[in-house]
Amino acid sequence: MAQRSKRAAARKGKQKRGKTPKKKTAKRLAVKTMPKKRASKAKPRTAKKAAARKPRPRKQQGEAPAERQTMGIAITLAQYLVDRGVAYDLVLHPRTVTASASAAASRVAADSLAKAVVLKRGDGFMLAVLPASRHIKFEELRRLLGSDLDLASEEQVETLFLDCERGAVPALGAAYGLNVVVDDSLAQQPDVYFEGGNHANLVHLSGTSFQKLMADARHGRFSGRA
Secondary structure, X not given: OHHHHHHHHHHHHHHHHHOOOHHHHHHHHHHHHOOOXXXXXXXXXXXXXXXXXXXXXXXXXXXXXXXXXXXXXXXXXXXXXXXXXXXXXXXXXXXXXXXXXXXXXHOOOHHHEEXXXXXXXXXXXXXXXXXXXXEEOHHHHHHHHOOOOEEOOHHHHHHHOOOOOOOOOOOOHHHHOOEEEEEHHHOOOOEEEEEOOOOOEEEEEEHHHXXXXXXXXXXXXXXXXX
């Protein structure tokens, strides 16, 4: 009996040693078959947020704010022409910085482009208007006006023409409350062009309309060929 008991115990011991624990195997299988977590994708920006972050275009140096320009010319000038019932049109051209360059870019004769020069006279300012092809003879202009005068500074010009770009002064000084002196060389032009307050277009008037607008201006000869 003792030998049978020993043999039975030995068989039980072998069975226990050869048995694979089910719980441990189940755990390993669970780890192997568990699906991997997907990486979370970043939420796309909404159009509203993207638009808010979009940088604004920079205004070019000396450029008048858009709200001070209408239909390509300064608001003050446009209103002045409308109030007097003057018909005009615009001549577009690449951006330029001088009157003579504007004439060349627009394919307009420099003799018919009226450039405006702001002058300081005593305690005030006035406008001298002459063709882009000519320059002011200051001795003759002083003799014509009977007083001393000089060129206004850029800072002074900007305070007078708030809705215009720097260097794009319209020839119609009366629109801005300035006295004007006009060179006689413009009197015979059938068409007259001048800056409209920016460097990208010219205002075109008939010679007759221009002379009517200059009826109250001082006239004389004070220019020479450039």
